[in-house]
Amino acid sequence: MKHIFSVAAASAFLVGASLASSAWAADVAQGKKIVQEHCTACHGTEVYSRPNHRMKSLDMLHAQIGRCQKAAGVKLTKQQADDVVAYLNQTFYKFK
Numbered sequence: 001m002k003h004i005f006s007v008a009a010a011s012a013f014l015v016g017a018s019l020a021s022s023a024w025a026a027d028v029a030q031g032k033k034i035v036q037e038h039c040t041a042c043h044g045t046e047v048y049s050r051p052n053h054r055m056k057s058l059d060m061l062h063a064q065i066g067r068c069q070k071a072a073g074v075k076l077t078k079q080q081a082d083d084v085v086a087y088l089n090q091t092f093y094k095f096k
């Protein structure tokens with residue numbers, strides 16, 4: 001699964017370079033919808049907001065979403081995974 005995330009980073013660059021700068025906008029509202037639809041079977045948002053949450057960086061967050069989508073039995077597109085990362089980061093983790 002690891003390669004998918006580096007592909008995501010590479011295409012983020014390509015999209016940003018080839019289109020208007022606003023083209024690379026992860027959709028936070030869409031990310032929230034995906035989490036509400038697919039990610040509440042095992043844990044709610046308490047795992048993201050607990051003081052000792054395990055994620056320490058955006059990279060870790062990407063990797064965890066790779067693992068958890070498998071556990072959830074869903075296959076997110078790169079864009080959907082980016083939307084989920086954007087939602088979780090903006091709402092809970094606030095990594096730079």
Ligand code: HEC
Nearest residue numbers: 038039041042047048053054055064065068069071072084
């Ligand atoms: C099959 C069960 C299951 C499903 C469904 C699931 N997760 Fe998880 N998730 C876990 C477990 C287990 C952990 C680890 C909890 C712990 O460390 O206490 C976890 C942890 C996480 C964490 C890290 C929390 C922290 O400590 O910072 C994130 C982020 C996360 N999940 C995102 C998601 C997302 C996004 C989805 C939907 C695509 C999802 N999970 C669906 C089982 C699941």
